[in-house]
Amino acid sequence: MQSRIEQICSEKGLRMTDQRRTIAQVLSDSMDHPDVDLLYQRAITLDPNISIATVYRTVRLFEEANILEKHDFGDGRARYEEASNNHHDHLINIKNGEVIEFYNDEIERMKIKIAKELGYDLVDHRLELYATPTSVKEPSGDDGEIQ
Amino acid sequence: MQSRIEQICSEKGLRMTDQRRTIAQVLSDSMDHPDVDLLYQRAITLDPNISIATVYRTVRLFEEANILEKHDFGDGRARYEEASNNHHDHLINIKNGEVIEFYNDEIERMKIKIAKELGYDLVDHRLELYATPTSVKEPSGDDGEIQ
DNA sequence: TTATGTGCAAAGAGTTTGCCAGCTA
DNA sequence: TAGCTGGCAAACTCTTTGCACATAA
Numbered sequence: 001m002q003s004r005i006e007q008i009c010s011e012k013g014l015r016m017t018d019q020r021r022t023i024a025q026v027l028s029d030s031m032d033h034p035d036v037d038l039l040y041q042r043a044i045t046l047d048p049n050i051s052i053a054t055v056y057r058t059v060r061l062f063e064e065a066n067i068l069e070k071h072d073f074g075d076g077r078a079r080y081e082e083a084s085n086n087h088h089d090h091l092i093n094i095k096n097g098e099v100i101e102f103y104n105d106e107i108e109r110m111k112i113k114i115a116k117e118l119g120y121d122l123v124d125h126r127l128e129l130y131a132t133p134t135s136v137k138e139p140s141g142d143d144g145e146i147q
Numbered sequence: 148m149q150s151r152i153e154q155i156c157s158e159k160g161l162r163m164t165d166q167r168r169t170i171a172q173v174l175s176d177s178m179d180h181p182d183v184d185l186l187y188q189r190a191i192t193l194d195p196n197i198s199i200a201t202v203y204r205t206v207r208l209f210e211e212a213n214i215l216e217k218h219d220f221g222d223g224r225a226r227y228e229e230a231s232n233n234h235h236d237h238l239i240n241i242k243n244g245e246v247i248e249f250y251n252d253e254i255e256r257m258k259i260k261i262a263k264e265l266g267y268d269l270v271d272h273r274l275e276l277y278a279t280p281t282s283v284k285e286p287s288g289d290d291g292e293i294q
Numbered sequence: 295t296t297a298t299g300t301g302c303a304a305a306g307a308g309t310t311t312g313c314c315a316g317c318t319a
Numbered sequence: 320t321a322g323c324t325g326g327c328a329a330a331c332t333c334t335t336t337g338c339a340c341a342t343a344a
Binding site for chain 1: 219221238240241247249251253254257258261262263265266267268269270271272273274275276277278279280281
């Protein structure tokens with residue numbers, strides 16, 4: 001059966017190969033924000049012959065076709081997620097690298113407004129919050145916080 | 148005479164060498180957000196024997212001492228600016244790479260609030276607006292826009 | 295059939311590091 | 320002088336690319 005992303009590829013008229021189908025599958029199944037190496041690790045469980053160069057090429061192809069969004073969370077490698085119509089920003093849990101998506105309408109409006117006030121038209125933007133989980137404070141001494 | 152950043156180094160008790168003094172000078176004089184190579188180019192006009200490895204090491208030292216802030220504007224290399232107490236965000240003119248600093252109190256409050264609502268304490272954040280200059284629309288044809 | 299895609303290894307860009315001479319405190 | 324620092328080149332990480340072979344349409 002066609003994966004969600006493979007369907008989008010068909011609609012966009014991309015030539016489909018076994019490798020692209022595999023990578024589309026992996027991406028469709030990924031609920032996180034994997035980097036290229038992680039995609040590659042997942043892909044070779046489905047097709048051990050796939051090469052990391054192909055993952056790089058495919059991920060770029062998909063990004064240029066607006067199927068994927070590329071992110072950079074400051075760790076020196078690109079992360080990918082399926083492009084969606086509903087824009088969102090990211091909060092990165094710096095304790096474990098987990099990425100939480102959020103959307104705030106007021107912030108979105110502010111971004112456009114600020115650019116306009118500076119004499120610019122907003123083309124793209126990036127808001128990332130780096131944060132630690134709030135520890136639950138116990139009224140008496142030890143708050144049970146792990147580490 | 149001591150450059151502004153060299154003074155901060157002294158206050159922090161960093162061992163000062165000619166190379167570090169030169170780089171501190173270059174940084175103190177830089178009003179933009181230079182990358183390592185640009186700092187290196189500026190440094191070798193003051194001391195032709197300085198090596199780029201030293202620039203990398205010094206910039207990291209200064210960053211760890213909270214003398215510099217490191218940024219990543221998505222072009223694959225780190226950019227630096229003197230750390231300041233007044234936080235600001237950046238708008239990047241994608242036509243020419245120019246970086247404009249701005250501060251918006253409401254946005255700052257929103258960042259903290261959003262993190263809190265998700266159950267996190269904000270540690271750091273990054274907001275970048277990528278934008279093009281608003282072209283002045285002339286009612287009749289040519290609007291005089293350059294390029 | 296023919297333009298395109300893939301695998302492999304080499305090349306690139308940015309950054310870090312091992313080693314030893316040189317300098318700071 | 321004792322230990323930190325700098326220069327140089329090699330190494331590292333992530334990513335791209337040239338080439339010959341394979342494949343989708």
